[in-house]
Amino acid sequence: AQSVSQHNHHVILSEAASLELGCNYSYGGTVNLFWYVQYPGQHLQLLLKYFSGDPLVKGIKGFEAEFIKSKFSFNLRKPSVQWSDTAEYFCAVNARGGGADGLTFGKGTHLIIQP
Amino acid sequence: EADIYQTPRYLVIGTGKKITLECSQTMGHDKMYWYQQDPGMELHLIHYSYGVNSTEKGDLSSESTVSRIRTEHFPLTLESARPSHTSQYLCASSRDYNSPLHFGNGTRLTVT
Numbered sequence: 510a511q512s513v514s515q516h517n518h519h520v521i522l523s524e525a526a527s528l529e530l531g532c533n534y535s536y537g538g539t540v541n542l543f544w545y546v547q548y549p550g551q552h553l554q555l556l557l558k559y560f561s562g563d564p565l566v567k568g569i570k571g572f573e574a575e576f577i578k579s580k581f582s583f584n585l586r587k588p589s590v591q592w593s594d595t596a597e598y599f600c601a602v603n604a605r606g607g608g609a610d611g612l613t614f615g616k617g618t619h620l621i622i623q624p
Numbered sequence: 625e626a627d628i629y630q631t632p633r634y635l636v637i638g639t640g641k642k643i644t645l646e647c648s649q650t651m652g653h654d655k656m657y658w659y660q661q662d663p664g665m666e667l668h669l670i671h672y673s674y675g676v677n678s679t680e681k682g683d684l685s686s687e688s689t690v691s692r693i694r695t696e697h698f699p700l701t702l703e704s705a706r707p708s709h710t711s712q713y714l715c716a717s718s719r720d721y722n723s724p725l726h727f728g729n730g731t732r733l734t735v736t
Binding site (some may be wrong): 511518529541543549551552553554560599603610612613614615616617 | 628657662666670682690714726727728
């Protein structure tokens with residue numbers, strides 16, 4: 510069975526700071542990787558995903574993530590955060606070819622951006 | 625804006641009551657899911673469906689039941705609510721296995 514670990518449960522940054530949220534997974538096979546975001550009062554939505562190809566993937570709102578297979582990591586980055594990035598961020602993984610019934614989520618990182 | 629709708633948004637009920645949490649989607653997705661989420665914890669899959677008349681239990685044991693009589697509708701029922709059922713329940717759907725999930729706004733349930 511796979512598992513997902515998000516290293517930071519709470520992160521507080523000032524506007525314009527750079528962001529990196531850690532995500533490590535454990536699974537021996539090929540995986541699909543996702544970052545979901547939940548803005549205050551809104552539903553969870555997809556931020557970006559990696560299935561195959563270029564390990565550096567770009568998502569909405571200037572976010573990107575890099576898949577490093579040797580480190581079993583899929584860290585989320587943004588060069589300069591904005592107040593509107595305040596949200597809960599979830600990393601998720603499933604086995605390649607597996608459906609969402611096999612999707613495993615991390616515990617989430619609560620990001621607060623101070624003006 | 626979400627194309628998947630959950631009602632009610634908040635619900636406070638007494639122990640022993642029967643409740644049904646509604647979930648509907650307008651995207652024609654075959655696959656639908658129910659997750660349970662507690663604050664600071666990961667989402668846990670409690671039920672899923674691959675299509676009409678298909679229902680399966682997820683990773684997390686749950687005393688709830690689901691039905692899938694129509695493609696667009698995937699209600700979750702608790703026959704006798706208990707305080708341990710207090711949680712947030714999220715409904716989601718997807719087009720196929722490799723498509724991302726579309727989530728509803730969730731139902732925050734409190735059982736007193």
